[in-house]
Amino acid sequence: MIDEIRAAPALRPGRRGFGIRLHGSATAWIAVAMLGITVFAAASAPVLIHYDPTKTDLANSLQPPSAAHWLGTDNFGRDIFTRLVYGARVDLQIGTIPTAATFLVGLVIGSVAGYYGGVVDGTLMRIVDVSMAFPFYVLVIAIVAMLGPGLTNMYAAMILAGWVSYARVIRGEVLAARTHEYVLGARALGASDFRVIRRHLLPNVVTVGIIFAMSDAVLNILLGGALSFLGLGVQPPTPEWGLMISEGRDFLLTSPAMVLFPGLALLWVGVTFNLLGDRLTDRLRPGG
Amino acid sequence: MGRYLVRRLLLLMPVALGITIVTFFLLRLIPGDPAVIMLDNRATAENVARLRHSLGLDRPLFVQYLLFLKNIATGRLGESLIYRTQVLPIILGRLPVTLFLAVYSTVLAALVAVPLGAWAALRKGRASDQAIRLGVLFSLATPNYWAAIVLLLVFSIELRWFPVGGYGTTFGDHLRHLFLPALTIALSLTPILVRTLRHNILEVLRTDYVRTAHAKGLEAARVFTRHVLRNSLISTVSVLGVHLGFLVGGAVITETVYAIPGTGFLLIKSTFARDYPMVQGLTLMFASLVILVNLLTDMTYAVLDPRVRYD
Numbered sequence: 001m002i003d004e005i006r007a008a009p010a011l012r013p014g015r016r017g018f019g020i021r022l023h024g025s026a027t028a029w030i031a032v033a034m035l036g037i038t039v040f041a042a043a044s045a046p047v048l049i050h051y052d053p054t055k056t057d058l059a060n061s062l063q064p065p066s067a068a069h070w071l072g073t074d075n076f077g078r079d080i081f082t083r084l085v086y087g088a089r090v091d092l093q094i095g096t097i098p099t100a101a102t103f104l105v106g107l108v109i110g111s112v113a114g115y116y117g118g119v120v121d122g123t124l125m126r127i128v129d130v131s132m133a134f135p136f137y138v139l140v141i142a143i144v145a146m147l148g149p150g151l152t153n154m155y156a157a158m159i160l161a162g163w164v165s166y167a168r169v170i171r172g173e174v175l176a177a178r179t180h181e182y183v184l185g186a187r188a189l190g191a192s193d194f195r196v197i198r199r200h201l202l203p204n205v206v207t208v209g210i211i212f213a214m215s216d217a218v219l220n221i222l223l224g225g226a227l228s229f230l231g232l233g234v235q236p237p238t239p240e241w242g243l244m245i246s247e248g249r250d251f252l253l254t255s256p257a258m259v260l261f262p263g264l265a266l267l268w269v270g271v272t273f274n275l276l277g278d279r280l281t282d283r284l285r286p287g288g
Numbered sequence: 289m290g291r292y293l294v295r296r297l298l299l300l301m302p303v304a305l306g307i308t309i310v311t312f313f314l315l316r317l318i319p320g321d322p323a324v325i326m327l328d329n330r331a332t333a334e335n336v337a338r339l340r341h342s343l344g345l346d347r348p349l350f351v352q353y354l355l356f357l358k359n360i361a362t363g364r365l366g367e368s369l370i371y372r373t374q375v376l377p378i379i380l381g382r383l384p385v386t387l388f389l390a391v392y393s394t395v396l397a398a399l400v401a402v403p404l405g406a407w408a409a410l411r412k413g414r415a416s417d418q419a420i421r422l423g424v425l426f427s428l429a430t431p432n433y434w435a436a437i438v439l440l441l442v443f444s445i446e447l448r449w450f451p452v453g454g455y456g457t458t459f460g461d462h463l464r465h466l467f468l469p470a471l472t473i474a475l476s477l478t479p480i481l482v483r484t485l486r487h488n489i490l491e492v493l494r495t496d497y498v499r500t501a502h503a504k505g506l507e508a509a510r511v512f513t514r515h516v517l518r519n520s521l522i523s524t525v526s527v528l529g530v531h532l533g534f535l536v537g538g539a540v541i542t543e544t545v546y547a548i549p550g551t552g553f554l555l556i557k558s559t560f561a562r563d564y565p566m567v568q569g570l571t572l573m574f575a576s577l578v579i580l581v582n583l584l585t586d587m588t589y590a591v592l593d594p595r596v597r598y599d
Contacts, residue, residue: 130306132530133575133582137537138555142571145559146317222431226541229433230556245434252441259441263434270429278425 025282031275038269042088051079053086054237062255071257074247076237083239084261090240091269094224094233095217098158103213105159106166111197111205113167114174124167131164140223144232154233158220169212173205207284214277218270225266241266292590296583303579311572312356315564321345326369326564365572366565370558375569378554383573385455385550386543389466390535393473401478405485406517412490420486424479432538436472436545443468453547469546473538477531481524488520526589532581536574 041048057077065072071080113124131139143157177183178201186196225242227233234240236247241262248258315322323339324331339345344352359365365376408420444452456465492498493516501511540552547553551570558566 126302126306129303130310132533133303133307133578134310134571135533135536135574135578137540138533138571138574141540141555141559142314142567143317145555145562145567146314146564147319218429222429225431226433229431230541230544232559242431242433245431245437249437252437253445256441259434259437263431263438266431266434267426267429270431271425274425274429 028279034272038088041085042092045085049082051082053083053239074258087239087241091221095221098155099213099217099220101159102162102166105163107170110167110170111174114171115197128164128168149232151234154227170205173208174201177201177204211281218273307575311568312353314568365569368563368566370561370563375566379573382551382554386539389539392466392470396470396474397477401481405482408486409489424482427479432472432476433541433545435475436542439468469542472542484524488523492516492519532578
């Protein structure tokens with residue numbers, strides 16, 4: 001019986017591929033290209049660049065741009081371009097790890113709440129109400145203040161404060177989808193709750209989660225950069241763009257490249273994810 | 289209206305209680321014994337025992353929470369580990385600075401966002417709409433602390449048009465000192481307002497009453513200002529509570545960059561000084577402020593739009 005459901009795609013309408021179905025739009029290709037460049041640079045940094053991003057060379061500090069150092073060197077004599085490229089590794093992680101983790105937690109809790117309703121749902125919605133009252137930055141900073149600064153604690157804070165938004169979005173989608181005939185059909189055929197959620201509901205609601213995650217990734221990169229800038233996130237000497245901006249503050253007049261380029265890098269990645277998110281929204285939710 | 293207010297207040301109770309639970313458990317996130325960590329190098333067995341007692345850590349969790357509630361009710365949010373006095377008066381002393389900054393940035397953002405949002409909506413799909421949307425895309429992705437530093441470099445250090453930091457004493461001083469910080473926050477608030485407003489105007493333009501207004505021969509400009517813009521603005525303002533959360537987040541960053549003596553800067557300083565009661569008190573205050581503003585916007589909304597009261 002269950003195999004029949006699996007074999008019958010008609011019972012799962014609305015499921016669409018959320019892979020690369022972006023062709024036909026120039027901006028989408030620009031965004032994909034921008035992402036490709038960033039990921040390529042981050043992945044191949046050790047092969048492409050022979051400078052060490054963290055090794056200090058005080059004899060060569062604050063050098064202007066040259067053939068040897070394209071963007072010059074920082075106050076510790078480290079090559080700014082090298083740190084910028086290595087920074088992409090850290091900042092892309094900040095954009096993906098907490099985003100994926102909050103997505104996953106929100107997906108599980110949101111779908112359970114939406115599917116079962118009742119007390120579980122009521123409790124979730126009260127948690128949502130309460131968490132909406134806390135300004136997101138304040139809540140994240142307060143959690144980091146308690147746990148202590150550092151990348152891992154920053155991730156923990158981002159996940160603790162962030163899962164609720166995902167749960168709310170997914171819960172709403174599941175609530176709407178669970179009355180659809182294909183879900184009722186699967187239940188009538190005796191599929192277990194777990195199976196209904198996993199095979200029938202999740203594929204349909206995950207799209208909305210992905211769209212949400214795209215804009216969330218930008219917010220997380222900006223937040224991660226901001227926390228590192230404030231000294232609460234990534235710690236020196238790790239190359240991270242927010243931290244690099246903070247380190248360059250005191251050398252603004254002598255070496256503006258230290259502040260300028262990490263900021264542009266953040267802007268670049270932010271625009272990339274925003275463009276991708278907008279295109280995906282147009283593609284996956286026409287009119288939505 | 290009275291019944292609506294009572295209903296909203298009743299709905300607020302569980303949220304208010306929830307906020308106290310979250311802030312109560314914040315302190316429990318401290319790894320290890322909070323008393324030992326708070327006392328740092330002064331953590332003798334006697335001091336630890338005394339602090340544990342004064343924080344109520346030697347009582348059952350539930351009793352601790354009830355004590356916490358009782359203290360909130362009497363305005364005793366805890367004693368700062370740095371200032372050695374109650375945190376509430378310190379927070380309240382700095383709150384006007386942050387509120388000034390929040391209002392200032394909202395005004396600056398609105399001055400830019402209303403014309404831009406209206407323009408984009410009226411020119412939907414044309415070059416100017418595309419340009420505005422591109423601007424929105426870029427400013428949404430701009431880190432505000434970076435913008436703050438760049439503005440500071442150009443306008444305070446190079447051109448010397450504005451002071452480098454601080455708050456000043458007179459109203460005129462505040463306007464001058466907080467201009468760049470407010471502009472920084474406005475830069476990230478504007479794209480959100482433009483997006484919302486553009487969307488709302490496009491929605492209102494499709495309604496029957498706008499068509500009726502046109503049909504009865506009202507001139508286009510009057511239809512736009514009297515009917516379209518007014519209604520779009522009301523629904524934009526109704527999410528003010530959401531924006532407040534955003535403004536506070538922006539204030540934390542900009543106050544720190546510009547060294548403005550507000551609550552945001554206090555939060556960061558207290559975080560580094562491990563002044564846990566201060567962080568806890570600030571978190572509670574910010575959340576209370578958000579629900580208060582939400583309540584006020586709901587009330588204003590109910591006055592402006594009677595349909596809300598009968599939902």
